[in-house]
Amino acid sequence: MTPEGWQALTAITSLVVAGITTALGAVGAAFGESRIGVAAMDAMARQPDESASITRNLFVSLAMVESTAIFCLVIGLILLFANPFVSG
Amino acid sequence: MNRIEIFQDPVAFNIGPVPVTQTMLTTIGVSLGLVVVAALMRTAIRTRPNGRLAAVAELTVDALDGLVVDVVGRRVPWLTVFSGSLFLFIATCNLSGQLPGVRPPTANLATTSALAIVVFVTVPAAGIVSRGPVGYFSHYLKPNPLLLPLHLISEVSRTFALSMRLFGNMMSGHLIVALLVALAGILVPMPLMALDLLIGLLQAYIFVLLSTVYVGAALRTATGEE
Numbered sequence: 001m002t003p004e005g006w007q008a009l010t011a012i013t014s015l016v017v018a019g020i021t022t023a024l025g026a027v028g029a030a031f032g033e034s035r036i037g038v039a040a041m042d043a044m045a046r047q048p049d050e051s052a053s054i055t056r057n058l059f060v061s062l063a064m065v066e067s068t069a070i071f072c073l074v075i076g077l078i079l080l081f082a083n084p085f086v087s088g
Numbered sequence: 089m090n091r092i093e094i095f096q097d098p099v100a101f102n103i104g105p106v107p108v109t110q111t112m113l114t115t116i117g118v119s120l121g122l123v124v125v126a127a128l129m130r131t132a133i134r135t136r137p138n139g140r141l142a143a144v145a146e147l148t149v150d151a152l153d154g155l156v157v158d159v160v161g162r163r164v165p166w167l168t169v170f171s172g173s174l175f176l177f178i179a180t181c182n183l184s185g186q187l188p189g190v191r192p193p194t195a196n197l198a199t200t201s202a203l204a205i206v207v208f209v210t211v212p213a214a215g216i217v218s219r220g221p222v223g224y225f226s227h228y229l230k231p232n233p234l235l236l237p238l239h240l241i242s243e244v245s246r247t248f249a250l251s252m253r254l255f256g257n258m259m260s261g262h263l264i265v266a267l268l269v270a271l272a273g274i275l276v277p278m279p280l281m282a283l284d285l286l287i288g289l290l291q292a293y294i295f296v297l298l299s300t301v302y303v304g305a306a307l308r309t310a311t312g313e314e
Contacts, residue, residue: 056158056297063294067249070256077263082094 011086018079025072032065094259097196111196118180118193148172159297160304167303170210174203175296178254182288185262186281192288195258197251204251207299208243215306224306250298257291 001009040058044051097109132141152172156164178194185192193199215224228239261284268277 053158059290059294060297060301063253063291063298064249067253067256070253070260073260074252074256077094077260 014079014083018076021072022076025069029065029069033062036061110191111193111199114190115193118184122176122180156300159300171296171300175292178295179289179292182258182292192258194254195262197255200251200255204247208247211302211306214303218307254291254295257287261287
């Protein structure tokens, strides 16, 4: 295969993999965050007095889980816009 | 496609051999603004204790103090100063991205890494100062010396996660607005910019909350409550 062909193949693969990475990262984080949200709502419904501290811990847990999705998004953006294997 | 920059930092001008980037300029501007506002508040508290500016200052300090008390369980004045400085700086940096032509400094991996490294250094420093080197480092061997590698990996990985979370959120928010402007038009990304306001404040809060939790955990192992 010619060098141009390899470049095109690398670019196409990067596009596909960027999409898959971002999508799977979003799905995983969405499932995890839904479980956190369910548990927090349940706890707040049972103990409304504790809702301040529950909310604080809720945000921390959401941020922790969300960071995996952000990692996937960053990898996807690197593949799209700052790919080291695609020249030009 | 080449004009979309994720990691590059446009150089504004050079001072001799040292390039001065836009991020550095924005960071210095944010710091100067915060220092000026803090100095104004300080004089306001001394001269007009019942004025509006003094009330804002008291509310800010009270909220930051409450955050530390909620996390650590007691008042730790230097931790309030540390967390408060981090929060005000990061929040102002995040919100500065809403100004036209300004890229938020926190959308640069160097800035967020520097902030995370500050936290990474502060955690063992706080632990060692509170209880001495032996007392602090012995918590790495608890509950079992076999877990030492995991403790060390978690120290590094949480620092990495701290910086990447802030960087990813701010960079992606800014990038989405830029893409929508390029694709759709002027007024279309307005809802997303409003969302950016929320996300900027939320991420600043989360960064500060997590770093306070980390430092507070080092202090707690020092006092033997855990």
